Amino acid sequence: MSAVCAIDFGTSNSAIAIPRDEGVQLVDLEAGQRTMPTAVFYAVEGLAAFEEPHCYYGRAAVAAYVEGHEGRLMRSMKSILGSTLPDQATDVGGGRSVRYLEVVGGYLRHLKAMAEREAGQALRRVVLGRPVFFVDDDPQRDAAAQSALERAAREVGFEEIHFQYEPIAAALDFESRVQREQLVLVADIGGGTSDFSLVRVGPQRRRHIDRRDDILANHGVHTAGTDFDRQIELAAILPTCGYRAIGPRGREVPSKVYFDLATWHLINTVYAPARVLELQQMQAFYPDHHQHARLLALVRQRLGHGLIGLAEAAKIAVAQGGETAIDLALLEPGLQVTLNEEDAIGAVSNDLDRIIAAADATLAQAGVASGRVDALYFTGGSTGLRPLTERIAARFPGAQVARGDRFASVAQGLGLHARRVFA
Ligand SMILES: Nc1ncnc2c1ncn2[C@@H]1O[C@H](COP(=O)(O)OP(=O)(O)OP(=O)(O)O)[C@@H](O)[C@H]1O
Numbered sequence: 001m002s003a004v005c006a007i008d009f010g011t012s013n014s015a016i017a018i019p020r021d022e023g024v025q026l027v028d029l030e031a032g033q034r035t036m037p038t039a040v041f042y043a044v045e046g047l048a049a050f051e052e053p054h055c056y057y058g059r060a061a062v063a064a065y066v067e068g069h070e071g072r073l074m075r076s077m078k079s080i081l082g083s084t085l086p087d088q089a090t091d092v093g094g095g096r097s098v099r100y101l102e103v104v105g106g107y108l109r110h111l112k113a114m115a116e117r118e119a120g121q122a123l124r125r126v127v128l129g130r131p132v133f134f135v136d137d138d139p140q141r142d143a144a145a146q147s148a149l150e151r152a153a154r155e156v157g158f159e160e161i162h163f164q165y166e167p168i169a170a171a172l173d174f175e176s177r178v179q180r181e182q183l184v185l186v187a188d189i190g191g192g193t194s195d196f197s198l199v200r201v202g203p204q205r206r207r208h209i210d211r212r213d214d215i216l217a218n219h220g221v222h223t224a225g226t227d228f229d230r231q232i233e234l235a236a237i238l239p240t241c242g243y244r245a246i247g248p249r250g251r252e253v254p255s256k257v258y259f260d261l262a263t264w265h266l267i268n269t270v271y272a273p274a275r276v277l278e279l280q281q282m283q284a285f286y287p288d289h290h291q292h293a294r295l296l297a298l299v300r301q302r303l304g305h306g307l308i309g310l311a312e313a314a315k316i317a318v319a320q321g322g323e324t325a326i327d328l329a330l331l332e333p334g335l336q337v338t339l340n341e342e343d344a345i346g347a348v349s350n351d352l353d354r355i356i357a358a359a360d361a362t363l364a365q366a367g368v369a370s371g372r373v374d375a376l377y378f379t380g381g382s383t384g385l386r387p388l389t390e391r392i393a394a395r396f397p398g399a400q401v402a403r404g405d406r407f408a409s410v411a412q413g414l415g416l417h418a419r420r421v422f423a
């Protein structure tokens with residue numbers, strides 16, 4: 001059994017599972033942690049040889065970046081799979097470039113190596129999780145995204161590859177604990193996607209390998225936690241740097257730079273010398289020269305990733321209510337802003353509407369009335385956001401709310417599926 005593994009390659013966090021005779025084991029990836037940030041840091045030092053020690057993964061990657069090592073941090077790699085980027089090269093510093101797909105491959109290779117060390121043998125068969133849609137409303141690009149992920153997996157030595165939908169995996173995890181047959185709506189709300197599946201689960205059904213008939217509907221949207229971070233940064237942090245400010249001639253300050261700064265894979269474009277020069281010359285657009293000075297501090301010190309991190313931390317701090325201070329001393333000594341739950345919810349309200357609409361669409365697709373849903377299974381990091389789960393639960397007054405391990409249940413379920421498909 002242990003020549004088989006399952007990978008939850010998430011937008012924000014990933015995990016790798018090994019089916020065991022009894023249950024599924026999640027591999028420890030970093031000192032006692034069974035999930036790790038989907039992040040790679042390419043350190044410039046020694047990059048000529050481009051060898052493993054100069055690539056950092058997970059928390060170590062984020063730490064190397066935060067500590068100010070020279071190099072390039074790559075995150076949210078999953079969200080580029082459906083674009084034209086995978087085969088494009090990107091500069092990682094020190095005069096080196098790598099294809100985006102190699103970044104994904106390097107990360108998968110790292111997970112595989114960790115799991116092989118645990119299993120004591122080579123792992124060549126894998127179940128990979130996938131969102132319901134990598135790309136919304138574009139089946140061709142969606143298929144391209146899956147095949148890009150498959151290519152990356154082959155390049156690192158996986159030979160037999162199966163895909164399973166992430167919310168179905170979560171349903172399998174939920175099912176491993178149910179005592180009676182029920183209709184469950186799984187809501188897997190992570191970093192990049194919000195996925196819903198309506199699934200019949202039960203002790204008798206666990207034994208079946210082909211579960212197609214038990215999957216009543218499967219639907220999702222490309223809106224989740226990283227979108228919330230972006231909106232919160234735009235609403236609460238970037239106005240201090242002039243976003244949406246009205247300049248002396250009554251015109252709004254050009255906003256593109258702020259959108260780029262709030263989007264992971266575009267942040268680097270703002271640091272290009274020509275772009276910094278252009279921003280430097282724009283002081284006349286600003287009503288308040290402090291805003292312009294903070295923007296320049298932001299780009300000169302390359303604080304783009306750091307600010308998204310602050311927005312994310314503030315979001316999590318108010319996810320169950322209350323308020324929090326965001327310390328912006330790096331932009332200007334003594335500067336800070338406050339975020340309360342109401343501001344946060346206001347900033348993400350369009351996103352929340354889209355996610356609720358996807359839950360409704362899942363039921364409509366199955367032609368099932370909401371009253372027939374027995375259970376709601378919440379998983380994925382963003383289900384920590386109370387107003388979101390409350391709004392979903394309100395749509396299903398008769399359903400019991402169940403929660404598993406928000407960060408591990410997809411990997412657990414993929415592991416269960418791996419055991420069955422490779423048996
Ligand atoms: N307590 C919390 N409250 C709200 N959001 C949270 C909390 N903890 C983590 N998050 C958010 O959860 C998201 C990550 O969730 P998760 O690890 O499930 O995503 P993922 O599996 O990597 O993404 P996806 O499945 O969409 O590819 C991040 O956006 C993070 O900010």
Ligand SMILES: [Mg+2]
Nearest residue numbers: 010190380410
């Ligand atoms: Mg996930």
